[in-house]
Amino acid sequence: MREWWRDAVIYQIYPRSFQDEDGDGIGDLKGITRRLPHVADLGATAIWLSPIFTSPMDDMGYDVSDYTDVDPLFGTIEEFEELIARAHELGLKVIVDQVLSHTSDKHPWFEESRASRSNDKADWYVWADPNPDGSPPNNWASVFGGSAWEFEPRRKQYYLHNFLISQPDLNFHCKAVQDALLETMRFWLDRGLDGFRLDTVNYYFHDQKLRSNPPADGGGWEMATDVYGMQKHLYDKTRPENIAFLERLRKLTDEYDDIMMVGEVGEDGDRSVEVMAEYTRGEHRLHMCYSFAMLGPAFSAEHFRKVIEGFQSGAPDGHPKWSFSNHDVPRHVTRWNKHANDGDTLAKQAIAMLASFEGTIGIYQGEELGQTETELVYEELTDPPALRFWPEVKGRDGCRTPMVWEAEAPNAGFTDGKPWLPVKAPQAARSVDLQARQNDSVLQAYKETLAFRHATPCLTVGKSTFLKTEEPILAFRRTAGDDALTCVFNLSPDPVSMTISGGAEIVGPANASLSGTALELPANGHCYLSHTGELDLVPADAD
The missing domain is CATH 2.60.40.1180 (Golgi alpha-mannosidase II)
Structure with a gap:
C-alpha cells in the first residue's frame, strides 16, 4: 500500500498567525481547529504546525522549554488532541515541528547543566573551555550573527548556540540526551500525531575535536549579518554521526502505523542534494527531506531543472518535498515579482508548477491567496535578526503576518484584539471571503489545480x-x-x-x-x- 505522505499536499500553519479565538491577538489551537475546513476544502491532505510547545518565545517557539506540554498562548494538550481528532475527521494528517538540535536556556535541562560541571546533566549541552586568552574555543559562527559561543561564569566555560544566545545546543554525543528526546517524541505519537517536521535536522552533532571551520570557497558576504556565510561549515553541522541518530528516530516511528518524518536540511547548493540523499537513503532513515533550493530568488528553467534532476540522480531511492514559501523566507509572489507582470498570474503559475513536481509538495498559509510580503517598519518588528541588523536585514516578520479571512472584519477576521503583527490593507485585500466569490481568483486556481493533481496519476505517481x-x-x-x-x-x-x-x-x-x-x-x-x-x-x- 502506498504511504500517504508520498503524494501529500502539506499545508503549513504558523499558529501565531492563523486564527485567534480568545482575543489576545495571537493565534491558537481552537482557532486552527475552527479553520481546518478551509485547509481541507483547498485540497491539502496534511497540516504541519510550527512549534506549539512551551517556550519563552525568544524565537517564536523554536526555543522550547518543555517538549511535552503546549504553551498556554496556544491552548492545552486537550485542545491539541481535539485538533488532531477534527483534522482526522476531515481527512487531514497532522505533523508538528520538532526542534531537537537546541532548547531554550529556560529549559530545566539547561538550567541544571549550566549550574556546575558535576551535576547529572553537566554534559547534556555543548560546553568548552576558553582559549588561554579567554576567547571562544574556535571560530564557529551563529546563524543569527556573531560567535556561536557564549560564556557562562558559573562553569567558567563557553556553551554552543548555533542560533540565538538563548538557544543552547544539546550534546547529541551524550546518549542520555538522545534517549530523552526520543521519549518526548513518543509522548506525542501516543496522542495520535502523524509525524514530525524536523527543524535543522543536520545540526544535531558537532565535531568533538572542536576544529575551526575553514573559509568558504570564494568568500563573499551574502547578507549584512553573514559572518556565518564566510565559513565552510565542515565541523559545526552535517556530521557523519548524524546518520545513526536518524536511524534511531526511524526505529521509533516504525513502532507506530503510517508515521512520516521530513527533515529540514540547512545546506547550500549541490551539498543540500547530497545531504537529502544521504538522510533518506534506504528504509531506515528519514522518509523525506527538503532544502532551501526553491525558497530563494532563483526563478529560471535551468534552476528548477537542475534542482530536480540533481535530486533524481543524487538520491535515486530518496523522496523529496518541494515548496516555494515558508515561515523563514519572503513570500514567493514578492520574491519572484520581477519575472512577472502580474502577481496573481505568477501565483497561479506557481501552484501549477509546484503541483506538477514529482514528490510531496508543501504550501505555506496564505500563498493560496497569492499573498505578498508585508512591508513593516522597525517599531512593528519581532524577529531577532531584523531587530539586531535592521535595516540591512528585513527579517522574517513580513511573511508571518496574520492570515486574512474576511476583508471587512476587524483585522481581516484574524482577531478581535490587537494582532501580534499588523494586518495591512494590501494583505487584507486578498482575503478568503473575497476570493471565494471570484471564479478567477488565486484561491480558486489552487483548488482546481490541487483537485486535478489528486485525480491525475501522472502527477501523483x-x-x-x-x-x-x-x-x-x-x-x-x-x-x-x-x-x-x-x-x-x-x-x-x-x-x-x-x-x-x-x-x-x-x-x-x-x-x-x-x-x-x-x-x-x-x-x-x-x-x-x-x-x-x-x-x-x-x-x-x-x-
Whole structure:
C-alpha cells in the first residue's frame, strides 16, 4: 500500500498567525481547529504546525522549554488532541515541528547543566573551555550573527548556540540526551500525531575535536549579518554521526502505523542534494527531506531543472518535498515579482508548477491567496535578526503576518484584539471571503489545480523526464503506465509561441491555448498537455 505522505499536499500553519479565538491577538489551537475546513476544502491532505510547545518565545517557539506540554498562548494538550481528532475527521494528517538540535536556556535541562560541571546533566549541552586568552574555543559562527559561543561564569566555560544566545545546543554525543528526546517524541505519537517536521535536522552533532571551520570557497558576504556565510561549515553541522541518530528516530516511528518524518536540511547548493540523499537513503532513515533550493530568488528553467534532476540522480531511492514559501523566507509572489507582470498570474503559475513536481509538495498559509510580503517598519518588528541588523536585514516578520479571512472584519477576521503583527490593507485585500466569490481568483486556481493533481496519476505517481527546451520554457513529461502528461511553463513576463509535434490536448487548469500544433503561452503561461507517444516542443520561429 502506498504511504500517504508520498503524494501529500502539506499545508503549513504558523499558529501565531492563523486564527485567534480568545482575543489576545495571537493565534491558537481552537482557532486552527475552527479553520481546518478551509485547509481541507483547498485540497491539502496534511497540516504541519510550527512549534506549539512551551517556550519563552525568544524565537517564536523554536526555543522550547518543555517538549511535552503546549504553551498556554496556544491552548492545552486537550485542545491539541481535539485538533488532531477534527483534522482526522476531515481527512487531514497532522505533523508538528520538532526542534531537537537546541532548547531554550529556560529549559530545566539547561538550567541544571549550566549550574556546575558535576551535576547529572553537566554534559547534556555543548560546553568548552576558553582559549588561554579567554576567547571562544574556535571560530564557529551563529546563524543569527556573531560567535556561536557564549560564556557562562558559573562553569567558567563557553556553551554552543548555533542560533540565538538563548538557544543552547544539546550534546547529541551524550546518549542520555538522545534517549530523552526520543521519549518526548513518543509522548506525542501516543496522542495520535502523524509525524514530525524536523527543524535543522543536520545540526544535531558537532565535531568533538572542536576544529575551526575553514573559509568558504570564494568568500563573499551574502547578507549584512553573514559572518556565518564566510565559513565552510565542515565541523559545526552535517556530521557523519548524524546518520545513526536518524536511524534511531526511524526505529521509533516504525513502532507506530503510517508515521512520516521530513527533515529540514540547512545546506547550500549541490551539498543540500547530497545531504537529502544521504538522510533518506534506504528504509531506515528519514522518509523525506527538503532544502532551501526553491525558497530563494532563483526563478529560471535551468534552476528548477537542475534542482530536480540533481535530486533524481543524487538520491535515486530518496523522496523529496518541494515548496516555494515558508515561515523563514519572503513570500514567493514578492520574491519572484520581477519575472512577472502580474502577481496573481505568477501565483497561479506557481501552484501549477509546484503541483506538477514529482514528490510531496508543501504550501505555506496564505500563498493560496497569492499573498505578498508585508512591508513593516522597525517599531512593528519581532524577529531577532531584523531587530539586531535592521535595516540591512528585513527579517522574517513580513511573511508571518496574520492570515486574512474576511476583508471587512476587524483585522481581516484574524482577531478581535490587537494582532501580534499588523494586518495591512494590501494583505487584507486578498482575503478568503473575497476570493471565494471570484471564479478567477488565486484561491480558486489552487483548488482546481490541487483537485486535478489528486485525480491525475501522472502527477501523483508518474516519473519525470525533462524536455530539451531553452529559457524561459520549463517542460517535462510525467508518465504513469500508458498515460503521459507534458507540463509546460513560460517563466517570463513575455508571451512565447511554441510548436509541438504529435497529437496533444490541453487538460486541467491552464493559461495557454493550442490550435493544431501551435501552442501559445502568454506571460507566465502554463498548461498540461495530454498525449500518447512522444511529444516535442520547439520555438515557433525555429528553422
